[in-house]
C-alpha cells in the first residue's frame with residue numbers, strides 16, 4: 318500500500334517560523350516552531366535577519382517532515398505562507414541578502430510616502446492597487462534598500478539583484494536559486510501590482526523607483542513553484558501552494574464565497590471579507606486586495622487591520638503585571654457583571670483601520686476609586702471587540718453583509734471574549750476545529766495543485782466547526798456600550 322499522502326505547510330510569521338504537516342482530512346500530524354530575534358535598529362524601524370528567517374524555516378520544516386514521515390506518511394507537496402509586505406533584496410549570484418529584511422511594521426519610509434502624497438499620487442495608487450499610500454507596503458522599502466546599500470541601485474539596474482516578499486525569498490532558497498516567483502496575494506501587497514489587470518505596473522514601478530528586473534514572476538496561489546533542492550530534505554519535494562498569511566487563513570477557514578468573512582486574533586487582528594470576482598474599492602478606509610487566484614481566476618477581498626488585539630493582553634501581563642497568563646484575562650473579565658463604565662482605547666502605536674491615525678495614543682477613561690485589575694482586564698478585552706465592530710461597520714458601509722464571522726488565532730481560546738464579540742456584532746461567531754488555519758490554507762493550496770483535493774468544494778467540506786457563539790445581548794445594552802466606546806475613541810483621536 319502506498320504511504321499516506323501528507324502536505325507540509327511552511328508558515329513564516331512575524332515572530333516565529335512554523336512547519337505543520339497535515340493529512341488529507343486536515344489533521345495535524347507534526348508541528349515544529351522556532352522563534353527568531355526582532356531587530357529594532359532605530360525608532361520606528363523593525364528588521365529581521367534574512368539568514369534567521371531561512372534557518373528557522375529550514376530547521377522547522379526538516380523537523381516536522383521527519384516526525385510526520387516517521388509515523389508512516391509521505392509528504393507529497395509543500396505550501397508556503399508568510400508574513401506579508403516584509404521586503405528582501407538579494408544577489409542572484411549566491412542568494413545573499415544585501416540588507417536585513419525590512420518588516421511590514423517598519424515606518425522608516427513615512428517621509429517618502431508623505432512626499433508622494435503631496436505630489437498627488439494616492440488616488441492612482443489606490444485605484445490600481447487597492448492600498449493606501451503607507452510605509453506598511455513593500456514599494457518604498459525596496460526603494461530605501463536600493464538607495465542606502467552601496468552600489469545597490471546600479472546592481473539592480475544591471476539585473477544582478479532580486480526582490481521578494483518572504484515567500485519569494487524562501488522559494489528561491491528552497492529551490493536552490495532556480496525559481497524566482499511569488500503568488501498574486503503577496504504581489505498585491507507591494508503597491509507595484511495592478512490588481513485589476515493582474516500585472517506589475519510600469520507607472521507604479523517608475524513612481525516608486527523600482528527597476529522591473531528585480532521582480533519575481535507572479536503565479537496563481539496553487540501553481541508549480543518548482544521542486545526543493547534535493548540536498549535540503551534528501552529528495553526533491555514539489556512546492557505547489559503560496560499565499561500571504563491573512564489570505565491563507567481565509568482559505569483555511571474555507572471563505573470562498575462572496576460575503577464570507579474571517580477574523581484572526583493574534584498580536585494584531587486582521588479581518589478579511591471575500592467580495593467575489595469584483596474588485597470593490599473601499600470607500601470607508603479599508604484595503605481592497607486579492608483574496609486568492611486559482612486557475613487564473615482572481616477573487617478579491619476587503620481587509621481591515623487592527624494593530625493591537627492580543628498585544629493588549631500582553632500589556633496587562635508584561636506592562637501592568639495584573640495577570641500572569643493570557644488566560645487569566647478571561648477569569649478577571651467574568652468576575653464583574655459589566656465594564657462599570659471603564660474603556661481602554663489601545664492606540665499604543667496609533668489606530669489602524671478604519672481610523673488610520675498614527676498620531677493617536679492610548680487612553681483609559683471612566684476610572685473610579687473602585688476600579689481595579691478586573692475593570693482593566695475587561696476593558697482591554699472589550700477594546701478588541703469594539704475595534705472589530707468599527708471594522709464591521711465599515712465593511713457593511715462598503716455594501717457587504719456577512720451572516721457569520723469565522724475566527725482564529727490565540728485570543729479565540731477566550732470563550733468570554735467570543736461571546737462578547739457575537740453580542741456586539743449581532744453576528745454568530747464560529748470557531749473551527751483546526752485553529753492553525755493559516756498553515757492549513759497553505760496546505761489546502763498545495764493539495765489543490767497536486768490533485769489531493771479536486772476543488773475548493775472539497776476543501777470547504779473538510780472545514781469543521783468546533784463552537785458557535787450566538788448573539789444574545791439586548792439592543793439597548795449593545796447601543797449603550799458602543800456609544801461609550803465611540804466617546805472614548807473621539808477622546809483618543811483628539
Ligand SMILES: Nc1ncnc2c1ncn2[C@@H]1O[C@H](COP(=O)(O)OP(=O)(O)O)[C@@H](O)[C@H]1O
Pocket residue numbers: 330332582583584585626627628629630631643644645646647726727728729730731
Ligand atoms: N485566553 C486568552 N485570552 C486572551 N488573549 C489570549 C488568550 N490566549 C492567548 N491570548 C493572546 O493571543 C496572542 C497570541 O496569539 P497568536 O495567534 O499565537 O499570535 P501571533 O501569531 O500574532 O503571535 C497573544 O497576544 C496572547 O496575549
Ligand SMILES: O=P(O)(O)OC[C@H](O)CO
Pocket residue numbers: 329330331332399400401402421561562563583584
Ligand atoms: O505574521 P503575522 O501573523 O503577524 O501577520 C502579519 C501580516 O501578514 C502583516 O500584514
